[in-house]
Amino acid sequence: DIQMTQSPSSLSASVGDRVTITCRASQGISNYLAWFQQKPGKAPKSLIYAASSLQTGVPSKFSGSGSGTDFTLTISSLQPEDFATYYCQQYNSYPLTFGGGTKVEIK
Amino acid sequence: QVQLVQSGAEVKKPGASVRVSCKASGYTFTTYLMHWVRQAPGQGLEWMGIINPGGGSTNYAQKFQGRVTMTRDTSTSTVYLELSRLRSEDTAVYYCAREGPTGEPADYWGQGTLVTVSS
Numbered sequence: 001d002i003q004m005t006q007s008p009s010s011l012s013a014s015v016g017d018r019v020t021i022t023c024r025a026s027q028g029i030s031n032y033l034a035w036f037q038q039k040p041g042k043a044p045k046s047l048i049y050a051a052s053s054l055q056t057g058v059p060s061k062f063s064g065s066g067s068g069t070d071f072t073l074t075i076s077s078l079q080p081e082d083f084a085t086y087y088c089q090q091y092n093s094y095p096l097t098f099g100g101g102t103k104v105e106i107k
Numbered sequence: 108q109v110q111l112v113q114s115g116a117e118v119k120k121p122g123a124s125v126r127v128s129c130k131a132s133g134y135t136f137t138t139y140l141m142h143w144v145r146q147a148p149g150q151g152l153e154w155m156g157i158i159n160p161g162g163g164s165t166n167y168a169q170k171f172q173g174r175v176t177m178t179r180d181t182s183t184s185t186v187y188l189e190l191s192r193l194r195s196e197d198t199a200v201y202y203c204a205r206e207g208p209t210g211e212p213a214d215y216w217g218q219g220t221l222v223t224v225s226s
Contacts, residue, residue, distance in 0.1 A: 034212055036152075043202055043217065046207075087152055
C-alpha cells in the first residue's frame with residue numbers, strides 16, 4: 001500500500017496568513033493526488049484533484065502543486081471559514097490511501 | 108443537483124452485521140463509480156472500497172476482505188455497504204462518495220452514517 005504522510009499534523013495561524021500543508025507519498029503517484037477539507041461533524045469536501053486542479057466552486061485562494069512523491073496545498077489568505085482539517089489522498093492505485101490530516105487552528 | 112442521501116444511524120452488538128444505504132440523485136447513477144470511506148471517532152479517513160454501479164464490480168481494501176460487501180440497486184439508484192462480524196473498532200461514521208467525471212475520487216459525499224458497535 002502507498003503511505004501518505006502529511007505535515008504538519010496541526011498548525012496555528014491567523015486570519016490573512018498564507019498557509020502551506022505538505023503531503024508525501026511513499027512511492028511515485030504521478031499527479032493522482034486529491035485534497036479535502038473537513039469541518040467538525042461534516043462530510044469532507046473536495047478541494048483539489050489531479051494535484052492542482054481546483055474542484056468546481058472552490059475559491060482560487062486554494063491551490064495545489066506537486067508531482068511524483070511531494071505535494072503541497074496552499075491557502076493564500078486564511079479566512080475564518082478555512083479553519084478545518086485537511087486531508088490528502090492518493091488515487092494512483094488501490095487501495096486508495098489518505099494522509100493523517102492537518103488541523104488548521106486559529107492563533 | 109447531485110445528492111447522496113444515506114440511511115440513519117445504527118447501533119449494533121459485536122458479531123452482528125450492518126447495512127448502510129446511499130441513494131443517489133441528480134445524475135446518471137450507472138455512469139459514476141462510488142467509494143465507501145469511514146472515519147472512527149476523532150480519527151482520520153479510511154478507504155474501504157469501491158463499486159461500479161453500472162456492472163456491479165467491486166474492489167475492496169484488503170483490511171475488510173471477507174467482511175465487507177458492496178452492492179447496488181439500479182432501479183432505485185442506491186448503493187449498499189454491508190459489514191459483518193462487527194467489533195467495537197468498527198464504530199465510525201461511514202460515508203459514500205461519488206467518483207468524479209475525470210476519475211478523481213469523491214467529488215460528492217453523502218452526509219455520513221454513524222454506526223455504533225456496543226454490547
